[in-house]
Amino acid sequence: xxxxxxxxxxxxxxxxxxxxxxxxxxxxxxKTGGWRAMKPVTDHAKCTxxxxxxxxxxxxxxxKDKDGKFDFVADxxxxxxxxxxxxxxxxxxxxxxxx
Amino acid sequence: xxxxxxASHAVAEAVKAIEPDVIAAYPITPQTHIxxxxxxxxxxGEIKSEYIRVESEFAAISACLGASATGxxxxxxxxxxxxxxxxxxxxxxSGMRLPVCMSEVNRSLSAxxxxxxxxxxxxxxxDTGWIQLYVETAQxxxxxxxxxxxxxxxxxxLLPSMVCMDGFTLSHVYEPVDxxxxxxxxxxxxxxxxxxxxxxxxxxLTQGPIGFPTHYMEFRKELCDVIDNSLNVIGxxxxxxxxxxxxxxxxxRPERYFHTEEYMMADADVVLVAMGxxxxxxxxVIDQLRAKGVKAGLxxxxxxxxxxxxxxxxxxxxxxxVAIIEKALSPGFGGPLYGEIATALYDASSRPxxxxxxxxxxxRDVKLEHIEKIINMTLKGEGKLExxxx
Numbered sequence: 001x002x003x004x005x006x007x008x009x010x011x012x013x014x015x016x017x018x019x020x021x022x023x024x025x026x027x028x029x030x031k032t033g034g035w036r037a038m039k040p041v042t043d044h045a046k047c048t049x050x051x052x053x054x055x056x057x058x059x060x061x062x063x064k065d066k067d068g069k070f071d072f073v074a075d076x077x078x079x080x081x082x083x084x085x086x087x088x089x090x091x092x093x094x095x096x097x098x099x
Numbered sequence: 100x101x102x103x104x105x106a107s108h109a110v111a112e113a114v115k116a117i118e119p120d121v122i123a124a125y126p127i128t129p130q131t132h133i134x135x136x137x138x139x140x141x142x143x144g145e146i147k148s149e150y151i152r153v154e155s156e157f158a159a160i161s162a163c164l165g166a167s168a169t170g171x172x173x174x175x176x177x178x179x180x181x182x183x184x185x186x187x188x189x190x191x192x193s194g195m196r197l198p199v200c201m202s203e204v205n206r207s208l209s210a211x212x213x214x215x216x217x218x219x220x221x222x223x224x225x226d227t228g229w230i231q232l233y234v235e236t237a238q239x240x241x242x243x244x245x246x247x248x249x250x251x252x253x254x255x256x257l258l259p260s261m262v263c264m265d266g267f268t269l270s271h272v273y274e275p276v277d278x279x280x281x282x283x284x285x286x287x288x289x290x291x292x293x294x295x296x297x298x299x300x301x302x303x304l305t306q307g308p309i310g311f312p313t314h315y316m317e318f319r320k321e322l323c324d325v326i327d328n329s330l331n332v333i334g335x336x337x338x339x340x341x342x343x344x345x346x347x348x349x350x351x352r353p354e355r356y357f358h359t360e361e362y363m364m365a366d367a368d369v370v371l372v373a374m375g376x377x378x379x380x381x382x383x384v385i386d387q388l389r390a391k392g393v394k395a396g397l398x399x400x401x402x403x404x405x406x407x408x409x410x411x412x413x414x415x416x417x418x419x420x421v422a423i424i425e426k427a428l429s430p431g432f433g434g435p436l437y438g439e440i441a442t443a444l445y446d447a448s449s450r451p452x453x454x455x456x457x458x459x460x461x462x463r464d465v466k467l468e469h470i471e472k473i474i475n476m477t478l479k480g481e482g483k484l485e486x487x488x489x
């Protein structure tokens with residue numbers, strides 16, 4: 001199917017029908033980690049790599065490290081603390097991030 | 100095929116022939132018979148629509164919006180509190196230019212709780228950017244349902260629409276209706292071809308993004324232009340439908356559909372303006388009074404949004420006395436339709452004397468005596484500008 005965005009100018013501003021935009025991966029390019037005040041610090045010695053933090057993270061900001069343990073994605077993690085809350089072995093601590 | 104049926108069932112028959120890809124609705128009196136029947140059609144395999152049983156009207160309209168955003172035809176129906184609960188999503192649907200179609204079965208709003216008919220629910224949603232068409236008879240309800248899909252899905256429009264029909268006094272009343280065959284409906288209404296809202300992994304889109312102060316105002320202007328221009332498309336669709344499917348049941352609908360209908364207006368000393376099923380009662384009274392020499396006429400408004408300002412101005416400007424009869428209210432102002440008719444006539448070369456009559460709220464019967472009294476009061480200039488017919 002071919003999408004017709006219906007580009008037109010109104011009052012000097014370019015618009016599309018119903019504000020539709022071509023999706024060009026801008027979500028990945030726009031880093032949102034800067035919104036964070038707290039960051040989750042994982043104690044890899046205690047982490048059992050169960051992956052529950054990865055399942056619960058609302059922003060897909062947990063990833064598996066080289067050692068098989070989980071850590072946070074600095075570019076997108078907002079520091080909500082859900083991972084620390086759901087961790088069954090309590091190996092994640094939320095700490096104030098100094099910038 | 101001519102059959103005597105409820106307006107609700109006539110609408111269900113129209114939707115059956117149209118066969119939307121997605122139907123999402125929540126039952127609410129007096130709309131229930133429409134969705135009940137559609138649910139039967141789906142369960143019995145008579146139509147292949149996906150019927151989503153939702154937990155509220157907010158979910159129903161959200162499901163329709165979501166379905167429409169993927170590029171398929173979606174339909175819902177509601178009444179009263181259900182429409183009020185949809186309020187937030189109504190704006191989103193028109194802003195995203197999604198051609199969702201709705202049957203709105205008019206019912207009052209609480210409090211006090213009341214399940215009966217008036218127009219307060221849909222008039223409250225007049226500013227949402229939806230097209231609103233008001234019908235008088237079961238035949239009109241049927242025809243307008245077929246037409247609304249063609250209007251909404253037109254590339255020049257791409258706006259959601261609601262066909263507003265009176266609860267009980269129309270929805271539950273049995274009238275003769277001429278039902279088209281599926282082939283006839285298909286020949287009039289082609290398969291929906293989405294233009295801007297399509298779900299295709301090969302061509303991913305962002306829909307409903309943020310509109311910063313640099314863009315928001317222009318988007319709203321565009322929406323206003325589109326709904327204004329839809330007046331021509333609605334006119335075209337009405338003319339096309341009337342030509343393709345001529346009247347088969349006498350007095351069941353206007354011979355040629357248009358934004359407005361004129362009844363005995365040519366030589367009238369007093370013109371009543373109204374919308375919906377009360378027009379049937381008004382026509383009856385006009386016939387009776389004409390026999391006694393009283394020259395009254397009716398100006399029925401079908402297209403309420405977009406509001407046909409120029410047509411109204413042209414048609415009403417020459418008359419001396421005009422009474423606006425309405426089943427809606429803007430507390431602190433008066434009758435909304437009165438306000439809009441007055442606005443349309445403000446810069447007319449000769450303005451009629453206007454009167455506003457509030458009738459039939461919460462299912463109060465609008466009797467022949469009420470209409471006769473309205474005509475007499477307007478002719479004699481009795482009473483206040485705004486009168487309530489209890």
